[in-house]
Amino acid sequence: xxxxxxxxxxxxxxxxxxxxxxxxxxxxxxxxxxxxxxxxxxxxxxxxxxxxxxxxxxxxxxxxxxxxxxxxxxxxxxxxxxxxxxxxxxxxxxxxxxxxxxxxxxxxxxxxxxxxxxxxxxxxxxxxxxxxxxxxxxxxxxxxxxxxxxxxxxxxxxxxxxxxxx
Numbered sequence: 001x002x003x004x005x006x007x008x009x010x011x012x013x014x015x016x017x018x019x020x021x022x023x024x025x026x027x028x029x030x031x032x033x034x035x036x037x038x039x040x041x042x043x044x045x046x047x048x049x050x051x052x053x054x055x056x057x058x059x060x061x062x063x064x065x066x067x068x069x070x071x072x073x074x075x076x077x078x079x080x081x082x083x084x085x086x087x088x089x090x091x092x093x094x095x096x097x098x099x100x101x102x103x104x105x106x107x108x109x110x111x112x113x114x115x116x117x118x119x120x121x122x123x124x125x126x127x128x129x130x131x132x133x134x135x136x137x138x139x140x141x142x143x144x145x146x147x148x149x150x151x152x153x154x155x156x157x158x159x160x161x162x163x164x165x166x
Contacts (some may be wrong), residue, residue, distance in 0.1 A: 011143060023138035023139070024137045025133070025138065025139055025140070026137045026139070026142060026151050026152075027147035027153065027154070028124075028141070028142050028153055028154050028157055029152065030121075030124075032154050032158070033154060033158060033161075034120075036158050037120065037158050037161050037162070038162050039120050039123070039161055040120055042115075043116040043119075043120065047109070047113060047116060050112070051108075051112075054101045054105050055105070056107075058098070058101060058102055061094070061101070062098065065095055065098060067093045068087070068090070068094065069091060071087070072087050072088060072091060090121055094157075110140050111159070121162065125160065127160045128142075128157060131153060131157065131160070
């Protein structure tokens with residue numbers, strides 16, 4: 001975050017001092033790339049497919065836990081104390097296992113998403129550099145509070161990604 005602020009501040013200083021008065025500035029919307037780039041859509045589908053079985057297992061366990069809780073609540077009055085405690089212990093053990101599997105699932109999913117996005121943005125950054133060098137940009141920002149559509153080159157980057165340009 002601090003690095004982005006420093007880069008933006010430096011660029012503004014250069015622009016305001018006239019050093020880059022004739023310079024060429026560009027902007028790339030990273031979120032739009034994630035939403036519109038074909039590679040991002042393919043990565044999302046691949047991740048969903050790879051994690052589908054684990055997600056289904058978690059859903060099955062969640063339903064099992066819900067059924068167990070309903071059974072305990074419904075029959076608690078008529079159950080023997082030892083039977084109720086045994087069922088509550090079984091529920092607690094399954095719930096701990098469920099919580100652990102759910103946490104591992106989220107961690108693995110997050111790590112995988114980060115890896116895929118890093119791979120995509122590695123390609124995006126190469127394309128941005130190619131565009132910058134070919135068209136003699138002085139600076140291209142990937143984060144901004146506001147960017148005039150005139151300097152937005154996001155669609156060109158997405159097109160280059162779709163064309164297979166590396």
